[in-house]
Amino acid sequence: MSLLSLVLVNLGRNKRRTILTALSVLVALFLFCALRGVLDTLEASIRVGSEARLVTRNAISLIFPLPLSYQERLLTVPGVRSVSYANWFGGRDPVDQSNFYAQFAVAENYLPIYASDIEIVAFDRPQVAGAVPPGVDPKLAAFMNERDACVVGERLFNRMKWKLGQTVPVSGTIFPGTWTFTVRAVYHAKNPAMNEEAMFFHWKYLSEKGMGGQGQVGWYVLELSDPGQAGAVTRAVDALYANSAAATHTETERAFQAGFVSMYGNVPFLIGVIGLAVVFAILLVAANTMMMATRERTAEFGVMKTLGFDDGTIFRLVLVEAAVITFGGGALGALLAKLVIEGSDFNAMGLLPPMTVRWATVLVGVAIAVVIGAASGLVPAWQASQRRIVDALRRVE
Amino acid sequence: MALVEVKNVRKTYRREAEELTVLDGLSLEIAEGDFVALMGPSGSGKTTLLNLIGGVDQPSSGDVVVGGTRLTGLRGKQLARWRARNIGYIFQLYNLIPVLTALQNVELPLLLVKMSGKERRERARHALDIVGLEDRLKHFPRQLSGGQEQRVAIARAVVSDPTVLLADEPTGDLDRKAGADILTLLDRLNKEFKKTIVMVTHDPTAAERAHRRLHLDKGVLSNGPS
Ligand SMILES: Nc1ncnc2c1ncn2[C@@H]1O[C@H](COP(=O)(O)OP(=O)(O)O)[C@@H](O)[C@H]1O
Numbered sequence: 366m367s368l369l370s371l372v373l374v375n376l377g378r379n380k381r382r383t384i385l386t387a388l389s390v391l392v393a394l395f396l397f398c399a400l401r402g403v404l405d406t407l408e409a410s411i412r413v414g415s416e417a418r419l420v421t422r423n424a425i426s427l428i429f430p431l432p433l434s435y436q437e438r439l440l441t442v443p444g445v446r447s448v449s450y451a452n453w454f455g456g457r458d459p460v461d462q463s464n465f466y467a468q469f470a471v472a473e474n475y476l477p478i479y480a481s482d483i484e485i486v487a488f489d490r491p492q493v494a495g496a497v498p499p500g501v502d503p504k505l506a507a508f509m510n511e512r513d514a515c516v517v518g519e520r521l522f523n524r525m526k527w528k529l530g531q532t533v534p535v536s537g538t539i540f541p542g543t544w545t546f547t548v549r550a551v552y553h554a555k556n557p558a559m560n561e562e563a564m565f566f567h568w569k570y571l572s573e574k575g576m577g578g579q580g581q582v583g584w585y586v587l588e589l590s591d592p593g594q595a596g597a598v599t600r601a602v603d604a605l606y607a608n609s610a611a612a613t614h615t616e617t618e619r620a621f622q623a624g625f626v627s628m629y630g631n632v633p634f635l636i637g638v639i640g641l642a643v644v645f646a647i648l649l650v651a652a653n654t655m656m657m658a659t660r661e662r663t664a665e666f667g668v669m670k671t672l673g674f675d676d677g678t679i680f681r682l683v684l685v686e687a688a689v690i691t692f693g694g695g696a697l698g699a700l701l702a703k704l705v706i707e708g709s710d711f712n713a714m715g716l717l718p719p720m721t722v723r724w725a726t727v728l729v730g731v732a733i734a735v736v737i738g739a740a741s742g743l744v745p746a747w748q749a750s751q752r753r754i755v756d757a758l759r760r761v762e
Numbered sequence: 763m764a765l766v767e768v769k770n771v772r773k774t775y776r777r778e779a780e781e782l783t784v785l786d787g788l789s790l791e792i793a794e795g796d797f798v799a800l801m802g803p804s805g806s807g808k809t810t811l812l813n814l815i816g817g818v819d820q821p822s823s824g825d826v827v828v829g830g831t832r833l834t835g836l837r838g839k840q841l842a843r844w845r846a847r848n849i850g851y852i853f854q855l856y857n858l859i860p861v862l863t864a865l866q867n868v869e870l871p872l873l874l875v876k877m878s879g880k881e882r883r884e885r886a887r888h889a890l891d892i893v894g895l896e897d898r899l900k901h902f903p904r905q906l907s908g909g910q911e912q913r914v915a916i917a918r919a920v921v922s923d924p925t926v927l928l929a930d931e932p933t934g935d936l937d938r939k940a941g942a943d944i945l946t947l948l949d950r951l952n953k954e955f956k957k958t959i960v961m962v963t964h965d966p967t968a969a970e971r972a973h974r975r976l977h978l979d980k981g982v983l984s985n986g987p988s
């Protein structure tokens with residue numbers, strides 16, 4: 366027998382109580398790590414946004430467009446190297462209304478901006494050989510040469526079981542009518558935070574078919590010649606249109622993406638609070654268990670002290686006992702969160718990158734479990750160690 | 763010099779506002795190898811005196827010196843270590859740990875000493891041998907009779923080879939036969955293993971086994987008759 370086996374034997378005294386406590390710690394740490402994973406995933410979803418690019422949108426709201434004519438003037442702002450633009454299409458699958466995925470109408474020079482984030486993994490050859498504009502991936506030649514062509518994410522492509530060359534119908538909501546797009550290329554997101562369930566098609570097609578040629582732009586993306594000038598460029602752009610009919614709001618692309626995430630409102634904050642509340646609740650449960658477990662052993666602690674166990678040893682024994690329960694439950698809960706969350710395949714219809722629970726989160730979870738254990742054992746351990754032998758022993762008589 | 767010296771000891775307990783004086787200026791000497799029976803009515807302070815000799819509690823004033831060590835000068839951890847080395851304590855209600863086997867119960871005090879698990883087991887087994895329970899190593903307290911439980915408790919008290927055994931009504935909860943066996947065992951520990959024993963008892967026949975009988979009444983000690 367050793368001191369540790371003494372702890373284990375004590376845990377076995379009231380197996381049901383020990384297991385129930387460990388289970389509640391398991392559930393709590395599962396929740397904590399799962400929520401943490403969701404938070405991290407939300408945060409990762411804005412990482413694709415660069416600090417070296419700016420996004421200019423209508424100052425009132427993203428749902429109000431900007432005139433196409435701004436493009437040329439934006440190019441004249443010092444520090445701006447190139448200007449591209451895109452629109453949110455917001456169409457639906459005509460067959461299955463609940464099947465949502467993002468569609469973007471994008472300018473010719475839009476995809477090249479994200480060349481390092483995506484990779485074309487499947488594509489059709491063009492029927493008529495034609496040159497692609499400078500900077501455009503030659504694999505996109507077929508896409509570039511066809512009015513209603515589209516490029517889709519690999520995940521979406523596989524999920525919908527589409528084929529290259531297939532015509533995909535989409536019912537427009539903002540731009541009414543039934544639209545069809547021909548799949549000409551498939552991209553893989555090298556950057557896991559990049560949405561792989563999206564469709565990109567030609568802005569020109571949207572403008573002609575949906576806006577009677579009166580091009581309106583959802584947002585502009587500005588590439589800078591020097592990222593250090595982001596602040597100056599932002600002020601210059603917004604000053605340019607301050608008094609016009611469509612004033613602009615310019616921010617870094619990352620801030621813009623963060624704005625998308627914050628459409629979920631205070632979800633991240635709420636998630637954080639829930640995680641903490643759960644951990645606190647479980648601290649009380651564990652403390653109650655340890656209180657009961659030590660109170661009914663008061664006389665035994667008196668006996669052990671009579672045998673020569675000092676106060677410090679009794680204190681540590683109780684503390685370790687508490688920590689072992691919560692460590693067991695906590696480690697299992699945290700690992701389970703990693704397995705379940707990462708196996709869930711949930712990605713909010715492509716709006717979020719794949720869910721991950723980082724190992725760091727699992728470790729933090731286990732550490733929290735151990736700290737909860739020690740904290741829950743503090744008061745009972747203190748009481749058990751400080752009670753005078755004569756008082757402890759008189760409790761049996 | 764006596765092994766145990768209790769010098770002018772006063773012990774009071776505080777209960778709410780009231781102060782209860784249990785021992786008032788008590789002195790006592792016990793020689794090494796002695797076997798003393800401590801008698802007296804319930805509530806007269808016998809357990810209190812035993813606790814002071816065993817370093818389980820401290821007197822309100824006065825001195826307790828055991829084997830040359832002034833217990834009143836020791837604090838918490840030092841006193842605990844001293845108890846582990848020098849005192850074997852035997853309770854009326856055995857006070858074994860219910861979730862430990864007989865062998866593990868006897869090993870318990872040895873956890874405080876640096877030694878291998880194997881040596882610990884060997885020593886505990888030897889102690890159980892002495893009390894005649896070598897065939898009950900794996901039994902839990904609830905699987906033993908009262909007399910057997912008390913013998914496990916005695917094995918636990920002697921396993922670390924202390925000089926002094928303190929027994930607080932060791933036969934108080936046992937039938938005559940089992941009680942007689944325990945007394946024979948204590949007698950043997952005194953004669954064969956040279957343990958100095960102080961035993962509290964209500965039973966005059968038990969007290970007969972001791973070399974010396976002391977009476978405690980209202981905090982006053984006497985070599986009374988009976
Ligand atoms: N820890 C304690 N706190 C308060 N009073 C106590 C405590 N221990 C003993 N007493 C009181 O001291 C007196 C003597 O107790 P004790 O030594 O147990 O007597 P005995 O063992 O002779 O029956 C009793 O009146 C008892 O109530």
Ligand SMILES: [Mg+2]
Pocket residue numbers: 808809810930
């Ligand atoms: Mg008593």
